[in-house]
Amino acid sequence: MYRYAELLRSRGLFDEVVEGYWKEEPSLRQVLRTCRYTDVTIIPMFISEGYFTETVIPREMGLGHQGPVPREGVARTLGGRTVRYTLPYGVHPAMTDVILERAREVLPDADGEDTALIIIGHGTTRNENSNKIVHQNAALLRERGVFSEVHALFLDEEPKVTGWREKVRASRVVMVPFFASEGWHTLETIPEDLGLEGTVTVFPGPEDGQDAPGLEQTVYYGKPVGTHPAVADVIVQLAEEARGASVTGGDRAQDHRAAWDALTALADQGLRMGEILIRPQGGLYELRHALDEGRSSETLVTLVTPEGLRDHTRLTEAGEHRPVHTLRNLRRGWRAVMNASDLQRAVHLLYPAVVEEGYACHTHALRSTPWPTTARRQTGIYAKVQKATPEQVEHVAQDVCGGCLKTRVWAGHRLPQTFFSGVPGAIPCAEACTFLVAEIREEVAGKRGQSGG
Ligand code: SF4
Known part of the structure; x- marks a missing residue:
């Protein structure tokens, strides 16, 4: 999520790219409030449609929608913002090309004869949609005729990927996991279940004199589609399709502007907020743990980007994850030096939605x-x-x-x-x-x- 958000930010196509989470902060309940502009497109970073994209996200974000999301998405006006909600990136037609990219990455001449493609899906009867999208992509790639065979096989249901040798006749087999990220399945269960050793594994054919079926086959195991940088292009396409041609863009959200103007005015004087201290320093701002107030700068780790600050403070001093940023366990020993434009992101990453909600409370609007x-x-x-x-x-x-x-x-x-x-x-x-x-x-x-x- 961080990587995609940073990639999109660096392209400068959007005034702002904000991440929101179900189990972390800013939460789905808060994230709209943290958006600077009145025109917002929400892209669910999910590989398929299902419970989260159809029930949890729309509900938590107050979209007044439940169930399958139509192709054109859902549009609402919420709290003075125009909000559009799209299908998840995984079901976008451009993902077919991402699968192909992943295949060519691991086998550059994948288009040759005698090469099979297996798209590996998770497969669960609880989420038929996730299987559907794998089958659809397999059908599309079959039509393109790039590979001599294309199969959609699954971890948890038939047709199972463990039975691939009974199905695939080609001697070269490219396997691409249709998964969102690298994790337990793509790094452990799939390689273990299939006996894969790294990226290229040779499965020998029957020994001389043996009449068992089979042939020597080489498996090229690709990375999951969800981590391919081209997913950022899919996100851009989704956002552009959702916005349509007629939209001219949003304005600064008034509530957001008022909250951050007030915060900046306080920061200019020096401010303590939660466990942090913000002080003006030579045209910049310095942030540090309030308990490090008197420490000399040389004894502290200096951070110069909001993302650096985020990464440095993600864990407690004992190395534990901090799902709630306002838990009193912010680590000490750092200072962050930010210019005025980075101050907002730095404070947002340290204490997501705290400025917006704090200001709403301060002005009796919470x-x-x-x-x-x-x-x-x-x-x-x-x-x-x-x-x-x-x-x-x-x-x-x-x-x-x-x-x-x-x-x-x-x-x-x-x-x-x-x-x-x-x-x-x-x-x-x-x-x-x-x-x-x-x-x-x-x-x-x-x-x-x-x-x-
Ligand atoms: Fe969560 Fe803190 Fe609120 Fe409790 S007070 S519900 S821990 S955010």
């Missing part, structure tokens, strides 16, 4: 979502949080939120001041985050103590 509403919205494995008693919710929230800088406005806690009025730790929490929802689910399932949560 709308909070009480727990029962959050609970009712949950589906799938999280639906069981609806069974949590108020005591259970409070018990878990005290534990989880006790380590967080935010004040639970959603639980009725009052926040008369914010960091905008000089109280550094006063940051509103408008709605239970997915981290807390997941912990409440564990509590309801009776597993919380067991997982050490």
